[in-house]
Amino acid sequence: MCGVVGWLDFSRDLTRERDVLAAMVETMRDRGPDGAGEWIGPHIALGQRRLAVIDIDGGGQPMAATAGPRRRPVVLVHSGEVYNFGELRAELAGLGHEFTTRSDTEVVLRGYLQWGASVAERLDGMFGFAIWDSTREELLLVRDRLGVKPLYYVPLPDGVLFASEPKGLFANPLFRPEVDEQMLPILLNPKLALPGETPLRGLHEVKPGHVVRIGRDGCREYPYWQLVSREHTDDLPTTVSSIRELLEDVVLRHLVADVPVGSLLSGGLDSSVLTALAARAHGGPLNSFAVQFAGDGTDFRPTALRPEQDAPYARLTAEHLGTDHHDVVLDPAAVAGGMDAPLRARDLPTLGQFDSSAYLLFKAVREQVTVALSGEAADELFGGYPWFHNPEMIWRQTFPWLGDAPRLADCLAPDVRARTKPHEAERDRYATLRAKVPRLSGEDGLDARMREVLFFSLHGPLAYLLDAADRMSMAVGLEVRVPFCDHRLLEYVWNVPWSMKVVDGREKSLLRMAAGDLVPAKVRTRPKSGYPAMHDPAHDAEVRRAVQALPNDTSSPLYGLLDGDRVREIATGTDNTVTHVSGAHVLVPLLEVDRWMRAYRVGLR
The missing domain is CATH 3.60.20.10 (Aminohydrolase, N-terminal nucleophile (Ntn) domain)
Known part of the structure; x- marks a missing residue:
């Protein structure tokens, strides 16, 4: 690397x-x-x-x-x-x-x-x-x-x-x-x-x-490569068996290294399956790592994407697999105050607390191993996110992963919105990507729509997650490997019809059936939970305060570009969406764009 x-x-x-x-x-x-x-x-x-x-x-x-x-x-x-x-x-x-x-x-x-x-x-x-x-x-x-x-x-x-x-x-x-x-x-x-x-x-x-x-x-x-849609002719048992064989081979390949290798273990299905397969093939105790926040015992609030805490499931899985497990407990003040290193790593606006906590997690992981396996892309392959299972979001003629969150571009000043036309930009990109979906002749209804939805998710959202993982890990000299991104696995699962992907009526049915025997029953039946968020009320309050002050800050590169009333409306009125932890989470990009433009002296034309 x-x-x-x-x-x-x-x-x-x-x-x-x-x-x-x-x-x-x-x-x-x-x-x-x-x-x-x-x-x-x-x-x-x-x-x-x-x-x-x-x-x-x-x-x-x-x-x-x-x-x-x-x-x-x-x-x-x-x-x-x-x-x-x-x-x-x-x-x-x-x-x-x-x-x-x-x-x-x-x-x-x-x-x-x-x-x-x-x-x-x-x-x-x-x-x-x-x-x-x-x-x-x-x-x-x-x-x-x-x-x-x-x-x-x-x-x-x-x-x-x-x-x-x-x-x-x-x-x-x-x-x-x-x-x-x-x-x-x-x-x-x-x-x-x-x-x-x-x-x-x-x-x-x-x-x-x-x-x-x-x-x-x-x-x-x-x-030199692109996804191709073909008729899937394997029955359910053959499909499940094929996915298991692919996963075993993929993880084995990803363990090849002349340096110590470990696994990121959140206690969710994806990371637990990877860790289980890696532990079997590793030939010795495997280091596993999970992140949590000090104060979660009192501050944690369940949301649609993060319904429960990871730590108990991570420990349960580690004990079941016999890994050498490390709980990386982060201080919210250190996360909130540690934004400079992630900014230098990205060279572009960061994800705020998510990049900062990932950077600190990877820094701790690097003290033990040089290579770590991670579960990115499992949700995009197997259908794990909540919006994949919400008919209202699925059938909207826009990107379902936008969920029900407000559009941050609506915080631009009216004259800026008139020139940049953010809603047209969104529609144009939706139409452009939709035109590129590799369609299957004769496929219609929900199976056809979900092929579009999964294709959308393999681009913008997954690309951003992969970029974040690469930047925050490489900033501390840690190589993060992502076995679910193996193109052979993707090509096979891509062509499995949606009706088979949810055959047991739940998200990620095929992954659960192919590898669920490797993990504890409580993990196998656990609902999807996203990367942990920090729920520290002091941090949220500071984000809301700073964002509301931004439109009037004459030293900001964004001065004159924002609609102060709309910023305040989101800061005070949005508390929970399918995709975001809070209104503070929704608005963080405004602070991060401001900070990035100042730090890199970015001009605007």
Whole structure:
């Protein structure tokens, strides 16, 4: 796992820009605390910071080979893990390739030499990498199928800048952060962003499952993978058995590492199943970790998404599985006061208390292990969220995951709303994604609608969750692996009809049936509960106070952009929704956008 940066410019000699490259590389230090490397050619500069996970001594980067009759360099910088690198290595060795390391990075490089850009189609893993091919004078940027690993880029007139995080681009004088006013609705609700879209002018993410080619003739992007809808012909017992076999294989692959591995265990079905499978395959006591807040005994309030506390279920599961369990108990004051590190990790507005608590959790986990398994994507695959089971929300002609919460873009001043048209922005993105749903011929009714609903959730909401997990974990040098994002599992479960996904009348029926025997009965029948929220009344009161003061703060970058009456209405009138803990939770993005724009001196156009 690493942080990568690069600069391609056919109009200048980049061998004279070593100081700029060094500054870009240095921004990735937290992602890669174990070493650094650079490679510079006349028009290309590549850099990397490494978190050593596989082949500690031999996997350094940038990694180079030669190709073509003139033996020109082909250079790779790679962030992530390729879980099937062993099989690919054996195949490539059979084709005559010789290896000098045990790393998955060298397998990606040799795979490119053998198969070109189509190597991406053969990789099973999470990755964001760049390959400079001198023989073609071409740079490739490649991202994994679900976008678990980030990769940003800024097209230039004669090339491109790229980095694992925006901070790597901010270190180059050619790029300055600036928000287009039309993107304010997306800035306030990043889950509405379409794949590849960011709120900063000129800044793009490589879309999940895509390749970006940059050469002298410009920049082109194309998909190497996409979901395909096919008729599901397996009966229920075969489906359940197939899912179990896939889960066992996926978790086994995700345990491969030359460093200590653990598991995040909330006590919910998803994390408990992963931890159970990992504990069986690990070959020794597995470290497991759960987060909770001091004061939950008196402050906790049940909500639709968080109906009960996690801690008792996590301990019950840990005892059942025999893991070496760690309760990470966070002080609400430390969470509320610890927002600076998450902001530096994201380079974009944070999730407030959720990013801060995740950062502190991962920091504690990193003291014990370097790799941790996590349960993101199980709800999107198997149908776990409450809004998947609410007919009113399902059939609304908008994103069901928006739930019944107020739209934060309605807090924009009337003249700003008139120019940015936030409701049109939402409708346009809904229509755009709906048009991309891979439909199944002959499918109709609820099965067809739920295919749309699940497709929506695999994009904005899941993309945001994966981004949060990556940023907060890599900021402390922890690699979080997400087995439910395995594309083989996704492709299989995607085509199981919704009627079978809820065959027992509950959420996540198939996961419960496929792996429920691994966990305690109370966990198997437990309703969905989201990532824990802090219910500290002092924190909520401070958020409400600060948000209500924001429209009148002349020093704020948002001054003149907000409707003070609407802000106060939400702050004082919204206390609980399907998706949010409280009105304070709803309004946190306003504070975080303000804080981000101040910290990064972001301009608005």
